[in-house]
Amino acid sequence: MLALATIQKHQSGYSAQFTCPLSHAISEVWAVLTDNGKLQKWMSNLEMVDLKKNGNMRFNMNDGTDAFIEMAITDYMEQEVLEFEWGKDSVRFMLSPTSDGSILSLRETIGQLSDHTPKDLAGWHICLEQLSDLLNGIVHKEFPMEAWQNRVAEYTLLVDEAEK
Template sequence: MLAVVEKKENGFIATYNRPLNHSVEKVWAALTQNGKLQKWMPNLEIVDLQKGGKIKFNMNDGTGNSFDISILDFEEQSYLQYEWGEGWVRFELSPKDNGCLLVLKEYIPALSDHTPKDLSGWHVCLIMFSAVLDGKYMDFPKGEWEKWYEKYVKVTNQL
């Protein structure tokens, strides 16, 4: 399911809704425990999990380079929001029958040629995230990313 991208007063919000057949506790662990997080988003490393805390973004290019991302908002097993480029991303969890709903929101201040790449990247990361929850590990599926990239190019061209 494609993200819904909406124009807002000072930018855009992309929203991905993912109903999951897993408990809030299990999903939260995959979002915040480094051993699980790095199976679907290998660049991220939680350093200080709290509002005002930090996440390290490791370049993973052999240079050892990294930079810090600030945690903007946080409530244990409910939501996690952090900087993402010039904008932010927010993961929200709510319990549902037989699992929970994961809502990923990305605030994008301005559209660019990079926007559909970023949107398709999050889309594929959510596929990888679901695989981790199911006890499976997968490498980044470049072909899958390319398929979603074309769809997100169409979405952003309509905005």
């Protein structure tokens, strides 16, 4: 079970940090992060287009309209770092080896907290759990809305606390 993210206040805004210990090699985790066939099994909206620094990816609306948002890849180091625009904010995945696998860290840099922030963080939480499941051979057919709603409640409390 993935622990809740930690939220910190900074001069320029906030950051939310998820830490996900995995019993899988970095190469396996990297493939799940960057290979569209695997990526879309845990985050169906994301699509890699030009996987490199200053490349781009898409957030597909998946609403039947073929609409998408283009997002710039702002930092990239093969099997170490993938950072991209996330609206006005950014999301950074970092991988580091451990003696029995790897640690996947996700840091979302948030300029301004909003009513949507807990929903966004809850979404990342559920997606990271699905990423971990995928590495363990479990594929979820649908996004677990009830689990997401429970996480929204938890992240609402964390965001409220961070604002104080």
